[in-house]
Amino acid sequence: NAGVTQTPKFRVLKTGQSMTLLCAQDMNHEYMYWYRQDPGMGLRLIHYSVGEGTTAKGEVPDGYNVSRLKKQNFLLGLESAAPSQTSVYFCASSVRLAGSGEQFFGPGTRLTVL
Amino acid sequence: SQQGEEDPQALSIQEGENATMNCSYKTSINNLQWYRQNSGRGLVHLILIRSNEREKHSGRLRVTLDTSKKSSSLLITASRAADTASYFCATVPNSGGYQKVTFGTGTKLQVIP
Numbered sequence: 001n002a003g004v005t006q007t008p009k010f011r012v013l014k015t016g017q018s019m020t021l022l023c024a025q026d027m028n029h030e031y032m033y034w035y036r037q038d039p040g041m042g043l044r045l046i047h048y049s050v051g052e053g054t055t056a057k058g059e060v061p062d063g064y065n066v067s068r069l070k071k072q073n074f075l076l077g078l079e080s081a082a083p084s085q086t087s088v089y090f091c092a093s094s095v096r097l098a099g100s101g102e103q104f105f106g107p108g109t110r111l112t113v114l
Numbered sequence: 115s116q117q118g119e120e121d122p123q124a125l126s127i128q129e130g131e132n133a134t135m136n137c138s139y140k141t142s143i144n145n146l147q148w149y150r151q152n153s154g155r156g157l158v159h160l161i162l163i164r165s166n167e168r169e170k171h172s173g174r175l176r177v178t179l180d181t182s183k184k185s186s187s188l189l190i191t192a193s194r195a196a197d198t199a200s201y202f203c204a205t206v207p208n209s210g211g212y213q214k215v216t217f218g219t220g221t222k223l224q225v226i227p
Contacts, residue, residue, distance in 0.1 A: 035217075041219060042118065042202060042204075042216065042217030042218050042219050042220065043202070043217040045214075048213060050213075056213070090156055090157070092156075092157075097211070098206075098213060098214075098215045099144065099145065099206035099211070099213065099215050101159075101162060102147075102159040102162070103157075103159060103215075104159075105156030105157045105158070106156050107154075107155055107156050108154075108155070108156055
């Protein structure tokens with residue numbers, strides 16, 4: 001099993017450009033999450049999904065959109081990138097809601113917005 | 115502000131020594147989790163301790179929870195160079211549902227061979 005995979009691993013964007021980050025998991029997990037990690041701060045939840053076709057806002061959702069058309073995939077979109085969105089993005093999945101137990105994390109995507 | 119704050123921010127020890135890191139939080143919790151993150155990698159779940167538990171063990175890891183002081187500690191015994199990583203506590207509040215997990219800022223542990 002590959003677990004949780006993320007593509008791309010690195011990306012550099014110019015302000016105003018758009019992009020989509022892809023997260024895929026092969027563990028048949030219902031729950032999936034997108035976090036961002038910034039220096040000196042803990043992970044912050046952007047959006048999450050409790051099942052195929054569902055999405056919900058997390059702590060810092062502004063400037064991002066998500067879609068979960070297939071159970072195994074969770075996409076994070078930036079419509080108009082801003083320098084404040086420079087960060088490392090992590091996707092995670094879990095059998096139950098994150099607070100109930102273990103989340104499995106992907107390796108991360110390092111995004112720089114110039 | 116962050117719910118969980120780890121202390122110290124950085125810790126450097128010799129291989130074989132024990133490493134202790136602490137997490138303090140502000141509001142009542144349902145449970146507290148510890149994660150490890152190796153440099154350039156995703157987080158890995160280590161252990162979950164519920165609010166009605168005081169101590170939990172997993173291999174060389176020992177976690178304690180003191181809800182009266184709103185604090186938890188993670189002890190790694192007989193440390194190895196491979197334990198070099200950042201360690202994060204994550205708190206799950208009593209209210210707000212199980213989807214809300216708040217991560218602390220982490221303790222960066224260096225184990226010197």
